[in-house]
Amino acid sequence: MTNEPYDLRKVLKELKEMPGQYHETNLEIDPHAELSGVYRYIGAGGTIKRPTQEGPTMMFNTIKGFPETRILTGIMASRKRVGKILGHDYRTLGHLLKDAVNHPVKPVKISRDEAPAQEVVHLSTDPDFDIRKLVAAPTNTEYDAGPYITMGLVYGSSPDKSISDVTIHRMVLEDEDTIGIYIMPGGRHIGHFQEEYEKLNEPMPITINIGLDPAISIGATFEPPTTPLGYNELWAAGSLRNEPVQLVDSITVDEVGIARSEFILEGEILPHERIREDINTNTGHAMPEFPGYNGDANPALHVIKVKAVTHRKDRPIMQTTLGPSEEHVSMAGIPTEASILNLVDKAIPGKVLNVYNPPAGGGKLMTIMQIHKEGSADEGIQRQAALLAFSAFKELKTVILVDEDVDIFDMNDVMWTVNTRFQANQDIMVLEGMRNHPLDPSETPEYSPGRIRFKGMSSKLVLDGTVPFDLKSQFERAAFKDVENWQKYLED
Known part of the structure; x- marks a missing residue:
């Protein structure tokens, strides 16, 4: 298998060897609404109407009306x-x-x-x-x-x-x-x-x-x-x-x-x-x-x-794929992260450690940026990084800036930052009259009379949750002891 060129079937062979990543069924499924309705519960995630969850990719082997075809969904969900x-x-x-x-x-x-x-x-x-x-x-x-x-x-x-x-x-x-x-x-x-x-x-x-x-x-x-x-x-x-x-x-x-x-x-x-x-x-x-x-x-x-x-x-x-699922977040969000990193690495190298476009924005509308400040001369660089992100991807609507001790993949950690390292009267930037994604239903003149002239225009938001460099010592997280081999306490 290792010498075969990559294609979908080679990837599925590999996934079948990974516990919890692949599931197939021979039960007949109707491709009209039923298939998506079922996978919504099993593994769609993203901004799908709740209840939903992260789950395996799903192969449906018996498709009503299509006896010779299988349908796969959620491989990137x-x-x-x-x-x-x-x-x-x-x-x-x-x-x-x-x-x-x-x-x-x-x-x-x-x-x-x-x-x-x-x-x-x-x-x-x-x-x-x-x-x-x-x-x-x-x-x-x-x-x-x-x-x-x-x-x-x-x-x-x-x-x-x-x-x-x-x-x-x-x-x-x-x-x-x-x-x-x-x-x-x-x-x-x-x-x-x-x-x-x-x-x-x-x-x-x-x-x-x-x-x-x-x-x-x-x-x-x-x-x-x-x-x-x-x-x-x-x-x-x-x-x-x-x-x-x-x-x-x-x-x-x-x-x-x-x-x-x-x-x-x-x-x-x-x-x-x-x-x-x-x-x-x-x-x-x-x-x-x-x-x-x-x-x-x-x-x-x-x-x-x-x-x-x-x-x-x-x-x-x-x-x-299901439109609002986690799969869209993977396909749209990860390349957007790469685009943002590509631009900030050229303009302000070393200052943005990582970027994450979470499911809350469908992979397109929101990004979380992890900022590294080395000294007082870097104060403010985080907001320039946000502006670069908007330049890299015009459909981006919200940027949240956090320090390097924050896990950008944990929304609890991100929102903890907003609640403990953020003051709304000074840490919000709003940029009006900019172009955004036309599928955002809030971007209409009716939604914001006098502010939005044409559908697809938007205000952009930056939440700066980074600690001012001269105050870093006042915002150190509680230090717990580092314990090696902690996993042994979970063993029988």
């Missing part, structure tokens, strides 16, 4: 499990990803005969072709706009093929060969390429790659400025594994797919065409998003026409 998957301390995964970006390993192309993802081919010209019967895309709730691909990695390139990139989007199956894709305005490279194609009035060839090594899924969620236009996030994924991601030429479009995927959908984003997201359900909802609320159905999604579906022949695995 635990930061500690992500650490195990990547062979790294979960507390410093941000540092690991930062280093991966700075030491890229570029993909390689293999032949179609070598690509497991193309073992079975379904063409749109087949008389019975229907993506809704070929792709076991679940709905998260009974009110979703339709079945969603939530873990599909879109691969696309500029019209001249000089640069390429990958991005995860929410995509809803609309009819037998049509997918609606939400491309968030501003900055993501797939959106930039699509705009170039639209100016040329040409369709943009893409592949949608499903069922991937988590190193690829996490590596693919970087954003500018960490990975500027021209940087393909698959380079970072290759670095995480110290082996190149394998690509393969598509069968029906002029683009490549990830060769060791479970599924590849080949298609084109049509120019100047849009579709209402909930055209089939009229619920007004899209699907649950990372802030924990149902996203509003978008009136004008971009349109993908699917030309082919290819997959592995041995019970391919449909990979899915």
Whole structure:
């Protein structure tokens, strides 16, 4: 197994050897709302409506309506499990990803005969072709706009093929060969390429790659400025594994797919065409998003026409995630930590020891920064670090600053800091009129009349819980004796 290239199946073999990290069931499950409803209790975590918990990744082997497909969810719904998957301390995964970006390993192309993802081919010209019967895309709730691909990695390139990139989007199956894709305005490279194609009035060839090594899924969620236009996030994924991601030429479009995927959908984003997201359900909802609320159905999604579906022949695995789950925190939060560390290490090296984007912010809206002050000259550097964090990631809304004796992964410790090393009249910074994530429902003119001009604008918050350097001696934690071999007292 050690000589096999990494893919989802290799990772699952490894997880099965780790107690408590993997569970599968042969009981039949309905992909319409039931599967997500079940996993909510077992291991979703994040900002899912309570009750929920951290639990194993879950493989559902018997899917109603899809006898040949399995569905996997939650493989990254635990930061500690992500650490195990990547062979790294979960507390410093941000540092690991930062280093991966700075030491890229570029993909390689293999032949179609070598690509497991193309073992079975379904063409749109087949008389019975229907993506809704070929792709076991679940709905998260009974009110979703339709079945969603939530873990599909879109691969696309500029019209001249000089640069390429990958991005995860929410995509809803609309009819037998049509997918609606939400491309968030501003900055993501797939959106930039699509705009170039639209100016040329040409369709943009893409592949949608499903069922991937988590190193690829996490590596693919970087954003500018960490990975500027021209940087393909698959380079970072290759670095995480110290082996190149394998690509393969598509069968029906002029683009490549990830060769060791479970599924590849080949298609084109049509120019100047849009579709209402909930055209089939009229619920007004899209699907649950990372802030924990149902996203509003978008009136004008971009349109993908699917030309082919290819997959592995041995019970391919449909990979899915619950929008507000801990899995989103891993995919969005850890690369954001890396982006922040990358910027602060260049601007104020040695002053930010670690960064954590907790589930409370869905991985995007909140970060906790651990600050190191060496002398009085460093006083104030912590607030500059917060401003750098906002620069590194525009969707960040709240920064909490703590000292190096605080465990940033323990929210009790973080809130203890806010309660004992913080005064609201002097340790709060509020930055108004800034751009943030459009899925935060509080960012509307109606919510804050006169303060928010357009949807997606926000106030940013800094809570400075660091002790002034000249007062450090007054804030030393109670010292307990260090005891070696304390574990022996737990033995029988």
